[in-house]
Amino acid sequence: SQQGEEDPQALSIQEGENATMNCSYKTSINNLQWYRQNSGRGLVHLILIRSNEREKHSGRLRVTLDTSKKSSSLLITASRAADTASYFCATATTGGGNKLTFGTGTQLKVEL
């Protein structure tokens, strides 16, 4: 079963708008990560947030983590057409060793 579930499954916005994606997970985590996948390519790491952190920024990305609700959100501000991709959350669970468990992803389309 999936540890992480993203919501929504698909999102379509206009260039310049903000995009918000959510991830829920089931068990205690050491950290949560977000990855981007462009069509036909491998995943690219975007940002990592540890279980003792609540918010993290990287450029136009803002990630929040609420361990009490077992959820995280990824906000992309001022989106661009180049942000069109699938976005996945992945969790490293407590006691899970070095393994990451990925969610099913959100497909983001940014239209001109």
Add this chain to the structure above:
Amino acid sequence: DAGITQSPRHKVTETGTPVTLRCHQTENHRYMYWYRQDPGHGLRLIHYSYGVKDTDKGEVSDGYSVSRSKTEDFLLTLESATSSQTSVYFCAISEDPQPLHFGNGTRLTVT
């Protein structure tokens, strides 16, 4: 792509035949992983390695075996391919052990 090469990039094979996919890295990273990606399932871990000759099973390891005789190479073998193993296979590497750096995938079709 963090010095990761997957080969082949595409393969079509028949049910019952053995298939080996190769992942080669030039980063000297300790950890290597094989994932499969299917619609509706995201990425699922097949096997991973935490050093030469040190491997462990992931979530969907049945029907797959792996070997790592050198730091730079991690092989995934399907002993007898089945149609359910039609998928896109991704290799990933890491040092710390996260974050992961992914190759561009191998698209495998089993007919």
